Amino acid sequence: MGGLFHAAVLFLVxxxxxxxxxxxxxxxxxxxxxxALGAYVGVSAVQWFVRAGGPPALFPLPLVxxxxLTxxxxxxxxxxxxxxxxxxxxxxQLLLTFAVxxxxxxxxxxxxxxxxxxxxxxxxxxxxxxxxxxxxxTYNLLVIGASLAIAAGIGWLLTRTATGKIVRAAAENRExxxxxxxxxxxxxxxxxxxxxxxxxxxxxxxxxxxxxxSEMGIELIVEAFAVVVIGGLGSVxxxxxxxxxxxxxxxxxxxxxxALEMLLVYLIVIGVLLLRPRGLFGRAATA
Amino acid sequence: MSPLGSAxxxxxxxxxxxxxxxxxxxxxxxxxxxxxxxxxxxxxxLLFGYAGLVSFGHALFLALGAYTGAFLTTHTGVRSLEAIxxxxxxxxxxxxxxxxxxxxxxxxxxxxxxxxAFGMVFYTFVLKFYDLTGGDEGMRFARPxxxxxxxxxxxxxxxxxxPYYYYSLALLVLAAALMWRxxxxxxxxxxxxxxxxxxxxxxxxxxxxxxxxxxxxxxxVYAAAGGVLLGAPTGNVDPTLAYWTHSGHLVFMTLLGGFxxxxxxxxxxxxxxxxxxxxxxxxxxWRLVFGAVLAALxxxxxxxxxxxxxPGRRRSxxxx
Numbered sequence: 001m002g003g004l005f006h007a008a009v010l011f012l013v014x015x016x017x018x019x020x021x022x023x024x025x026x027x028x029x030x031x032x033x034x035x036a037l038g039a040y041v042g043v044s045a046v047q048w049f050v051r052a053g054g055p056p057a058l059f060p061l062p063l064v065x066x067x068x069l070t071x072x073x074x075x076x077x078x079x080x081x082x083x084x085x086x087x088x089x090x091x092x093q094l095l096l097t098f099a100v101x102x103x104x105x106x107x108x109x110x111x112x113x114x115x116x117x118x119x120x121x122x123x124x125x126x127x128x129x130x131x132x133x134x135x136x137x138t139y140n141l142l143v144i145g146a147s148l149a150i151a152a153g154i155g156w157l158l159t160r161t162a163t164g165k166i167v168r169a170a171a172e173n174r175e176x177x178x179x180x181x182x183x184x185x186x187x188x189x190x191x192x193x194x195x196x197x198x199x200x201x202x203x204x205x206x207x208x209x210x211x212x213x214s215e216m217g218i219e220l221i222v223e224a225f226a227v228v229v230i231g232g233l234g235s236v237x238x239x240x241x242x243x244x245x246x247x248x249x250x251x252x253x254x255x256x257x258x259a260l261e262m263l264l265v266y267l268i269v270i271g272v273l274l275l276r277p278r279g280l281f282g283r284a285a286t287a
Numbered sequence: 288m289s290p291l292g293s294a295x296x297x298x299x300x301x302x303x304x305x306x307x308x309x310x311x312x313x314x315x316x317x318x319x320x321x322x323x324x325x326x327x328x329x330x331x332x333l334l335f336g337y338a339g340l341v342s343f344g345h346a347l348f349l350a351l352g353a354y355t356g357a358f359l360t361t362h363t364g365v366r367s368l369e370a371i372x373x374x375x376x377x378x379x380x381x382x383x384x385x386x387x388x389x390x391x392x393x394x395x396x397x398x399x400x401x402x403x404a405f406g407m408v409f410y411t412f413v414l415k416f417y418d419l420t421g422g423d424e425g426m427r428f429a430r431p432x433x434x435x436x437x438x439x440x441x442x443x444x445x446x447x448x449x450p451y452y453y454y455s456l457a458l459l460v461l462a463a464a465l466m467w468r469x470x471x472x473x474x475x476x477x478x479x480x481x482x483x484x485x486x487x488x489x490x491x492x493x494x495x496x497x498x499x500x501x502x503x504x505x506x507x508v509y510a511a512a513g514g515v516l517l518g519a520p521t522g523n524v525d526p527t528l529a530y531w532t533h534s535g536h537l538v539f540m541t542l543l544g545g546f547x548x549x550x551x552x553x554x555x556x557x558x559x560x561x562x563x564x565x566x567x568x569x570x571x572x573w574r575l576v577f578g579a580v581l582a583a584l585x586x587x588x589x590x591x592x593x594x595x596x597x598p599g600r601r602r603s604x605x606x607x
Contacts (some may be wrong), residue, residue, distance in 0.1 A: 266404050
């Protein structure tokens with residue numbers, strides 16, 4: 001069950017990576033940094049909420065609000081940096097998002113310092129439930145549910161709405177979409193903000209179960225990277241599958257032979273890249 | 288090389304020779320990582336600048352070199368730096384040969400992702416296999432002997448700014464001369480053809496994957512040699528050397544100096560190390576400053592510092 005909780009959070013960040021890659025073709029290394037940012041803002045918001053006398057049982061409210069609002073940090077990053085390089089070589093796009101990683105890491109250190117912070121006892125405020133012989137914090141189930149709902153929501157947005165049609169058309173053929181009057185600047189901006197919001201929301205939701213660390217962003221990005229490679233670049237369905245594979249594999253490896261933990265995940269990543277570079281659900285064969 | 292370039296090269300070499308006598312010991316010791324990274328980046332640039340492949344996992348080979356040195360000096364009696372360099376180079380070539388064979392089939396983002404994944408496999412390995420590598424505490428790198436002399440009577444600083452400094456410099460000059468031969472050989476020319484037009488290269492009968500593989504292995508050997516030189520002065524090697532952000536820093540340094548020019552990456556190493564030291568002495572958040580510098584480079588000066596100095600070549604560097 002720990003694996004599923006981890007998979008749920010991982011899915012959110014990876015889905016953020018996927019929508020941005022799917023449309024803008026930029027592999028956003030900074031999505032892990034947005035996750036860290038969401039976690040830190042989430043902790044601060046919850047601490048403020050508790051100090052202001054809010055009932056502990058309502059702590060998800062400030063948490064989710066913090067996660068959603070922090071996602072807006074994607075706006076200046078897209079407008080100020082990324083919009084200049086959509087036509088450039090992939091290596092430069094990757095390096096620019098790496099620059100954002102470096103900057104956000106220190107911005108977080110400047111504001112919150114390096115000491116870990118946490119929401120202390122709130123994690124178990126909803127108690128635990130017995131599931132298949134193990135006791136699972138109810139909060140984990142809430143996050144898994146929320147993540148599933150968000151996955152369904154993104155699926156609905158992309159396949160059932162007019163906006164989704166435009167986004168998919170833009171991903172498929174940018175020139176044609178532009179010729180038909182789609183404002184690509186708005187599409188890119190919207191998609192990037194959606195991606196960063198998924199990251200910050202993931203960070204905010206994970207934080208009651210753990211503590212913030214200044215390295216959490218750069219650590220998560222390599223896991224999210226594993227997820228999208230396994231699932232297939234640019235596919236939201238792939239993110240679901242990849243997150244499940246990585247989350248469950250890690251949980252199993254930790255239980256059986258801890259030294260293998262991430263090693264196993266990376267070996268699978270390499271295997272997938274070599275045997276099926278499109279991933280389990282990818283379509284575009286660009287290798 | 289142009290007369291101006293030769294003059295600049297001779298000037299920098301003279302300055303490097305005189306440096307330990309002019310600068311205080313602290314600033315001289317900063318040159319040690321510069322020269323180590325210089326060797327790593329000369330190799331990385333064969334891949335980045337000349338073959339057009341961006342590796343996000345090159346810290347693997349750097350760390351492999353550093354760990355080889357640490358292992359040999361602490362677990363075996365080997366102290367000779369020449370022997371360590373040879374073992375590290377052979378080890379890197381042996382590891383890079385199969386990895387390169389797999390990676391050379393891909394370009395662009397897939398190449399970057401695959402190298403990143405291999406780099407993280409190695410990182411997890413050194414982190415988790417505590418008995419062999421010391422886990423997150425790392426491993427001691429005892430003082431190596433140079434050309435058979437142990438210099439046991441010298442204090443650490445005297446050793447580093449004296450014999451070790453000149454040893455590193457000699458190795459850097461040797462590595463640069465060798466790389467100069469490589470990129471100006473028919474092999475180097477073919478490598479650039481493969482970068483600019485793989486289809487044409489193939490139709491001319493060149494093995495595209497073969498050239499990429501050879502560049503990968505050579506750059507891995509350079510990275511391991513640089514890694515040995517980087518590990519010895521600190522006396523300790525730890526897993527952060529193999530982490531993916533370190534690979535990112537390597538690419539950053541190459542871009543900073545300019546991947547379109549032969550010596551650009553070495554310039555990048557000099558500027559990166561001294562700028563990092565200067566920024567950290569006044570402001571602890573060097574990543575913020577360097578992130579901004581990297582963003583500015585990508586947006587405004589993709590040719591790096593070398594590209595800025597030679598404006599006529601900037602366009603070609605940006606396209607490469």
